[in-house]
Amino acid sequence: MDVREVYEQWPDKGPLSDGRRLTLLADETTLSPGDTLRVAHVYEVTEPGGELWVMGPKPVYGEQLDGRPVTPAVPDDDDPLAPLNYDGRVLPSPGIDTNFETTTYHFKRPGEHELTWQIGELRSNTLKVDVQG
Numbered sequence: 001m002d003v004r005e006v007y008e009q010w011p012d013k014g015p016l017s018d019g020r021r022l023t024l025l026a027d028e029t030t031l032s033p034g035d036t037l038r039v040a041h042v043y044e045v046t047e048p049g050g051e052l053w054v055m056g057p058k059p060v061y062g063e064q065l066d067g068r069p070v071t072p073a074v075p076d077d078d079d080p081l082a083p084l085n086y087d088g089r090v091l092p093s094p095g096i097d098t099n100f101e102t103t104t105y106h107f108k109r110p111g112e113h114e115l116t117w118q119i120g121e122l123r124s125n126t127l128k129v130d131v132q133g
Contacts, residue, residue, distance in 0.1 A: 001026075001027050001038070001040060003025070003040045003042065003098040004096065004098055006025055006027075006040070007023065007025060007040075007042050007096060007098070010023065010025050012125045012126075013042075013044070013125060014117075014122070014123065014124040014125045015123065015125075016046065017121055017122055017123075019045060019046045019047035019050070019093075020043070020044065020045050020046070020050070020122060021043075021044050021046070021122065021124075022041070022042070022043055022044075022117050022118070022119065022122045022123065022124040022125075023041075023042045023044065023124055023125055024039055024040070024041060024042075024063075024115055024116070024117050024124045024125060024127040025039070025040050025042065025127070026038060026039050026040065026127060026129075029127065029128060029129050029130065030129075030130045030132060031107060031129065031130070031131050031132070032131070032132060032133050033107060033108055033109060033110060033131060033133040034106065034107075034108065035106075035107070035131075036104055036105070036106055037104065037105040037106075037107070037129060038102050038103075038104050039063075039102060039103045039104070039105070039115060039127065040098065040100075040102055041060055041098070041100035041101075041102075041103075041117060042096050042097070042098050042100075043081050043096065043097040043100075044094075044095070044096045044097075045093035045094055045095060045096075046093070046094050047093060047094060048092070048093055048094060049093065050092070050093035050094075051082065051090050051091070051092060051093065052090065052091045052092075052093060052095050052096070052097045053081065053082050053083060053086050053088065053089075053090055053097065054088070054089055054090070054091050054095075054097050054099055055086070055088025055089050055099060056088075056097075056099025056100060056101075057099050057100055057101045057102075058080060058083065058099060058100050058101065059071075059072070059080065059100075059101055060080075060100050060101050060103055060117070061073060061074040061075065061080045061119065062074045062080075062117055062118045062119050063103060063115065063116070063117045064115070064116050064117075064118070065105065065113060065114070065115050066113055066114055067114075070103070070105075071103065074118075074119050074120070079119075080119055081097070081119060105129075107129070107131040109131065109133075110131050110132055110133040111131055112128065112129070112130055112131075113128070113129040113130075113131065114126050114127070114128055114129070115127040115129065
C-alpha cells in the first residue's frame, strides 16, 4: 500500500487537535476469517511551526483493538511522535509522517471490530473491521 496516496483519499481521518491528528488506514476492512489486516499509521501536522520526525519505521504505541491494548503503552519518558533517541531527518510542518511500523491482525471468527490509536490527547479515527464468514 502506498500510504501517502491512500491517506490523501482516506475519507475518515482522525479528528484535529491543535492542528495535529492521528489516522489509521488499511487496504481492506471487510475480511474473511483467516485474512490478514495490515494497518498503516499516519501522523499529520496541518499548520506551520511544527516538526515531523519522518524516518522510521518507528514503533507504534497506544493502539487498541475492541478497547483492549494491543501495542505497548505510550512511554512516560518519551514522545513516540518526536522520539528522544532519534537521529534522522526532521521536516517542518505542514506535512505527514507515515514511517511507523505496520501492525497486523488475524481474525479467526466473524464479527465487527474497532481499532483506535491514541498518543496523549491525540486520538485517531476508529477503523472499523468487518470479518464475514
